[in-house]
Amino acid sequence: MALIEWTEDLNTGIQVIDNQHQRIVEYINKLAHAQENHSRAEVGGVLDELVDYTLSHFAFEESLMEESGYAYINAHKKVHQLFVKRVADYQQRFKMGEEITEELLNTLRAWLINHIKNDDQDYSGDVLHNMQQVSHRKDGWLKRSLNKFFG
């Protein structure tokens, strides 16, 4: 099973978001390794970490969108919710003993790449513009948000 390779076209231009997306890609690749090792315990562990990190990432990303006044934030959130539910279903099936890893990996790869390339690109202009304003304020908003969701 092929691993995801990070390519330039996955960059949104927002460094902090790009770093988080790269981290999610690493988790997906780690999941593929665990699957190759045929280790259910390892797959279960990585899956929990991936879900946990992705939830924090979504919360952080949504707060950036909100702060910037991105017009389609609610629609974007709906897409996140749908994805979270889908992955939670896989997680549940995995815990019930089903073999879902291959199918889950396909879903994760396809979803993440499509989402980053289109939906995330769409908010990047608004968020970057706002971050430039925020950086002038020097009140540590960005750092506080990072601590809030990842601290």
Place this chain on the structure above:
Amino acid sequence: MSQIEWTTELEIGIGVIDGQHRRIVDYINTLDDVSRIPDRETVGRVIGDLIDYTYSHFAFEEALMEEAGYEYLSVHQNTHKSFCERIEHFRKKFDEGEEVAESLAELLRTWLINHIMSDDESYAGLVKEKMPRIENQNQGTWLSSAVKRFFTH
């Protein structure tokens, strides 16, 4: 069997939605390509990805319509719902071993193009009016081109 070629006629003028439609068109073209090869695993994966992406697109689109106060939201939602039932029916037939890729690609092609050009066009104006984008209001296309220039390496 023909491929869909993306033209400006298919654009409704909301960039993020146009991007999603383009991606669906890519998937339909891929499905059409793989329908000619005897590889059920690949065909199954493309069908699954296409369905997943379409669901995600519908959720996004319905949320925009709801927020903009589109009066035909429930009609549009029903159209989406019955379409989802039709493609799920295809997926079920595929899982049972039938060859469905070509007829599914055909259905999707016809449905999507009609849907974009009539149903989606009808809500696009309202969304643009009720939910104006900051970058459109203040900077025109300057911001997005500046972003691309300075931040895309």
